[in-house]
Amino acid sequence: MAHGALHRLRQDLFVDAFAFRPMPPLEDAKVSRWVPWLPERLRHWTRWLPHCTVGFFSMCVFLATLTGSGLGSVRGLLVTGFSALVAAGPMLTLFRPVGAYWLSLSTVVVSAAAYVDFSSPFASIFSGSAFATHLAVMVLVVLRTRPRLAIEMWLVTFALAAVLTGVLGSGAGDLPSAAVGCGVVLVSAAAVRAWREERRQVVETLTATAEERGRRTLLEERALIARELHDVVAHHMSVIAIQAEAAPYRVENTPPELATSFATIRENAVAALTELRRILGVVRSADPDAFAESDPEAPQPTLATLDSLLDSVRSAGLNVEAVITGSPRPLPQGVELSAYRIVQEGLSNALRHSPGADARVEISYVLGGLGLRIVNGRPSRLAKPSPGAGHGVLGMRERVQMLGGEMTADHTEDGGFEVAAFIPVGNAAGEAATGGQRA
Template sequence: MSDRARIRLPRRTRERTPEPSAGPRVPGALAQLAVVMRTPARAAQPLFAQAPKAWQRMLPFAVVGVFVVTLLPVTIAVLTNDYALGGGWAGALGVAQTVPLLLAVTRPLHAWAVVLAADTIGGVLLIHADRVAGHAWPWTPMAIVGYLALMACLGLRESIRTLVGVWLVTGGVGAVLGFFQPADTMNTAALLFVLAGVMLALTGAVRGLGDAQQRIAEQESISEAERARRTLLEERARIARELHDVVAHHMSVITVQADSAPYRLPGMAEPVREEFAAIAAGARESLGEMRRLLTVLRGDGAGGGADGERAPQPGIDRLQQLVEATVRAGQPVELSLAAGAAGAAPPAVDLSAYRIVQEALANVVRHAPGARTRVSVTVDEDEVLVLVVNGPARDAVVVLESSGTGHGLVGMRERVRLTGGTLDTGPLPDGGFRVAARLPLNSSSEEPS
């Protein structure tokens, strides 16, 4: 790759990340109806409460209201005129059999208990009615219509086990009343048992379809989010590889030039030779670290990336080399390393301490070149204390780099957070800067990468 190489951002990164699906996209009128009828989220939530439109959410109240307004007077009139039941009993049964339907929109199981009890009492009272012969018994036509409306509400709301129980109880009550059937009456117990089963099956199936579509929509949303996250990670890895290609090229050039300088420039003084050797060694070390990070990003297995993964990570024992390299670059740095500090910390803390000192010294070189710097690392029974303090920049030296993004301090905080420690950074009154990190030795967090 030539010196004019540039990082090319893949086209996919400029595309809009797909947003999670807001709802199921299913064709067909039945599936759309099932979505509207899906099970409410809470126990007392009305039917159709999750429907997208206001008129759909009000539809159950309107339908049940029409049933009550229609069935109430008809029930009273039929019980009074056709069955010759007393006016008081007819009115009470009419109210008890129809008005509880209003409760079916929010609590259909409670409404069913009330209506079934009222219908059962009505069947018992009709045994002694004057004109019950030749009419439907124990369930009147109005009771059957209201009961089927109640079954529809139950089927859209309750579980399959509850629906089966309601259906069996309905058949059981009808069978028990059949032992007291008046003469010359049409027994409607079997009719209601069959019709109730059909209604429960149909509405339960529609409700189940709506629930299934809702679960599919939720899974689609999760899948979309996972795909977006995977795309983002892939693009980050791609950019990292592009960045490696560019930076590795220039670092390789630096290494070759530094290694070949003593041969290209004969008569070079010994200190200058050592300086070029240090530059070449630092460039090679940077290339090695970049290759190890790239191996992690690529997720290579036991192939070419295995050597990079087996290479040891730097730690506190490498701080002396880091400080010496910084001193050779012209930065006065003093290192205070407690006896036994090297190798006393777990790998995650050991690596984090090294990276924090490395980033802090890099910031000093960039923003306060020539400033006297003190590095102190101490280890006790519970924690590692890292302290990097630098004074103000020496004289009026031009800052080597002024385009920092602030990611260095963010990276420090992330490493400290991963080890469960604390970080304190900030300027000093004399114009210097302080970085103080406390890294617990007993943290169970994952090792930073």
């Protein structure tokens, strides 16, 4: 243990003691939070307030040390140089904190050797301004580096003070009381530094956890979309395989080349279905409970089944109104499924985050696409905290972007929430959907 303590002492106070470690300015977010009423230009300069404070303190130390001694020709130069040396300690903490400690400690030694009158029993090396400045330097070093430097600097400082007291022939005097007082100050500074470090780590952990939760939610939503799209694509591929197999029997005397082409089409369709099932098996193996709440053989929902969703939401206590504008028409199955899921998630968010509020669902069949709008009012009672807040919006946005659409989600002026999305649907896609349903 002693060897480890000495090793840490050497690493902290001796190895690269004068390394350049500039103190960065305050973060813009902190300045904006502390003084939001200041203009932006003044807030930019406020970032350097700690540096200016330390500089002002050093100037005050210089003037106090300079005026506290008599001035003469040669003595005046010596006093001025010593005052500048004492005042340089706090300033150096901004750039080389450990080096500032050694510089400040050297001023204490010079002050003890040159200015302390040990002929008086009441004099000590702690009575001058050099030691007071040295204590301030140690506090700044602790706040800038790490808490354990407080103990290390305290041990080195008072070990040297005890040696100086013995060498200069003075009694212990106020060495014990000074040691206790400085220890209390340094421990307090170390506690502040430890609290700041712990708070920074907590913020970093919470930020990393939120980012990881967002990425995991995004991956889960993409996996859900992949499972749903599998049913859509598998349906069309199955139709292609069946039609390719039956086509040669619809024509008499089918040419061999045409029969071979249809057989090739069927083989490719079956191979594509096999690959889709294999990929979906990998997705399901990572989430064995993916279909725990629904039947995997059930058909995927569409906007035609929206009434059952609204009825279930109303039975849960949400007063919802549905408005359909435009002429309803068949849409591609992927668009129908995504639109249904967006409405479902929007109403679920209204139930979760706005209890007691009214909701409105607007579906607009317009030229070139489908418009969706889910809006709810202000909640009438306090909502329970939800750990997944914001993840439903992330999933809806992922669905809309997958189909090349646009989406906005934001709070309304009356305290509610609105989700608006537009999913483009080309004419070819609409005709294909119509043709598929007629077939």
